[in-house]
Amino acid sequence: MNATPGGADPALWLPEPWRIERVRRELSDTFTLELQPTAGGAPLRFLPGQFNMLYAFGLGEVPISISGDPEADGPLVHTIRAVGPVTEAMRRLVPGDVLGVRGPFGSCWPVSGAEAEGCDLVIVAGGVGLAPLRPAILHVLRHRQRFGQVCIFYGARTPADILYRHELRRWRGQFDLLVDVTVDRATQDWAGRVGVVPRLVEGGGYDPQHTLALVCGPEIMMRHTARALLARGVRRERIHVSMERNMKCAVGLCGHCQFGPHFVCRDGPVFRFDVIEALMTVDGL
Amino acid sequence: MVEIAGLDRMLLEHPFFAGMAPEQAAFVAGCGRNVVVEAGAWLFREGEAADQFYLLRHGRVTLELRAPGREPLIFDTLGEGDIVGWSWLLPPFCWSMDARAQTLVRVVALDAHCLRDKLDSDPALGYALLRRFVPVMGRRLQAARLQLADLYARPQGGRG
Ligand SMILES: Cc1cc2nc3c(=O)[nH]c(=O)nc-3n(C[C@H](O)[C@H](O)[C@H](O)COP(=O)(O)OP(=O)(O)OC[C@H]3O[C@@H](n4cnc5c(N)ncnc54)[C@H](O)[C@@H]3O)c2cc1C
Ligand code: FES
Numbered sequence: 001m002n003a004t005p006g007g008a009d010p011a012l013w014l015p016e017p018w019r020i021e022r023v024r025r026e027l028s029d030t031f032t033l034e035l036q037p038t039a040g041g042a043p044l045r046f047l048p049g050q051f052n053m054l055y056a057f058g059l060g061e062v063p064i065s066i067s068g069d070p071e072a073d074g075p076l077v078h079t080i081r082a083v084g085p086v087t088e089a090m091r092r093l094v095p096g097d098v099l100g101v102r103g104p105f106g107s108c109w110p111v112s113g114a115e116a117e118g119c120d121l122v123i124v125a126g127g128v129g130l131a132p133l134r135p136a137i138l139h140v141l142r143h144r145q146r147f148g149q150v151c152i153f154y155g156a157r158t159p160a161d162i163l164y165r166h167e168l169r170r171w172r173g174q175f176d177l178l179v180d181v182t183v184d185r186a187t188q189d190w191a192g193r194v195g196v197v198p199r200l201v202e203g204g205g206y207d208p209q210h211t212l213a214l215v216c217g218p219e220i221m222m223r224h225t226a227r228a229l230l231a232r233g234v235r236r237e238r239i240h241v242s243m244e245r246n247m248k249c250a251v252g253l254c255g256h257c258q259f260g261p262h263f264v265c266r267d268g269p270v271f272r273f274d275v276i277e278a279l280m281t282v283d284g285l
Numbered sequence: 286m287v288e289i290a291g292l293d294r295m296l297l298e299h300p301f302f303a304g305m306a307p308e309q310a311a312f313v314a315g316c317g318r319n320v321v322v323e324a325g326a327w328l329f330r331e332g333e334a335a336d337q338f339y340l341l342r343h344g345r346v347t348l349e350l351r352a353p354g355r356e357p358l359i360f361d362t363l364g365e366g367d368i369v370g371w372s373w374l375l376p377p378f379c380w381s382m383d384a385r386a387q388t389l390v391r392v393v394a395l396d397a398h399c400l401r402d403k404l405d406s407d408p409a410l411g412y413a414l415l416r417r418f419v420p421v422m423g424r425r426l427q428a429a430r431l432q433l434a435d436l437y438a439r440p441q442g443g444r445g
Binding site: 127161218 | 345348356357358359360361364387427428431432435436437438
């Protein structure tokens, strides 16, 4: 799925300037940028799960998943959590400011291939992990008739940390989706579920034998969710997770993102669980 | 008698007791009664005697901890098919948290004194019941560990 095997295409080394059209404050530390190319031209084509390298000029470049609709002609959308110098600087950007964009890179969620056709889909996201899954969800909604049951399970730290709250509410109102949200802790004003997200998987709503699972969030959350899915009878090779490692080149040349025998930028970020399961518990990888 | 016959069927339909020998279920059902709890009402409070064991049939229950100067913290919710509480099994038989009905709740409440006597007098039943408890406790312990890890806390990772 990598855009350029071996990173040979020089165009992918050069950040293109994109102008911020709109900024949405999602959570206290999380925001969404909508971008348009300064030079005009066609929207960026990407597959659900792929990422771009975003360059805050003079500061640094970071990998960020694309979280917009892969089939719409709208702006390029990225949801970013400010955790360090580069993402903090991005949080301060306002409409009219310019970012460098390289991409798209990496593998994708297997929602458009034969593998997903007719299957039940279990989509499990934790925290900002909902952002890389959003394009897959939008794809599934657009082609709803191609899938069996579709379950979206989402976990956040507290009710105040629920990302895409309005969208989740809208999806929850659809008759052909099972959407369940849980938080790790809450106070009385929360009338929903409390508990960790792998527990939602235990509740069912899908046929494990014919399920394709997409999981994105902190690594511990993904491991435990995968185990809960396995315990329900979902097959290892039908579980997909999205990995994060620090990146530099994003085209499989520098080795910065090495994860055992894999380069996350080129072979991932979306991996089949059976391919990387053993690596996920190796210290220091 | 009629109520008890209904209850043992209810027990066998509940995931916690599913697959249990019918005579054992009938024996346990002798300790039970159906209870409806209004939304907002307590099932039990921390420090009270743990004299009931609840099988949730309908609705949702919050498990809460109180700390001075803080709003009560909800750390878990339990729903249909779950069990509520095991403090009735372990001395000093005293609840270590609060449990409140978040919605209207229907439970089978099993009297803990009655049940403990039956488990003591029938080790096979005691073993059958403990075998059902251990996986539930294991899962909840695992979940508590994950909550303790504070998965989505800020500095640990980009995405959390
Ligand atoms: C393929 C891919 C897709 C991503 N998609 C998104 C996204 O959609 N939205 C988003 O907000 N973030 C995403 N990230 C994470 C994002 O790249 C990092 O948060 C960012 O690089 C942090 O850069 P910084 O300079 O602001 O902070 P840094 O100083 O680099 O990091 C700040 C803190 O976060 C930790 N950290 C940084 N990156 C990671 C990581 N990848 N995994 C775990 N811990 C990390 C560091 O150890 C440090 O403690 C993605 C990462 C990858 C590899
Ligand atoms: S970031 Fe350079 S090889 Fe992956």
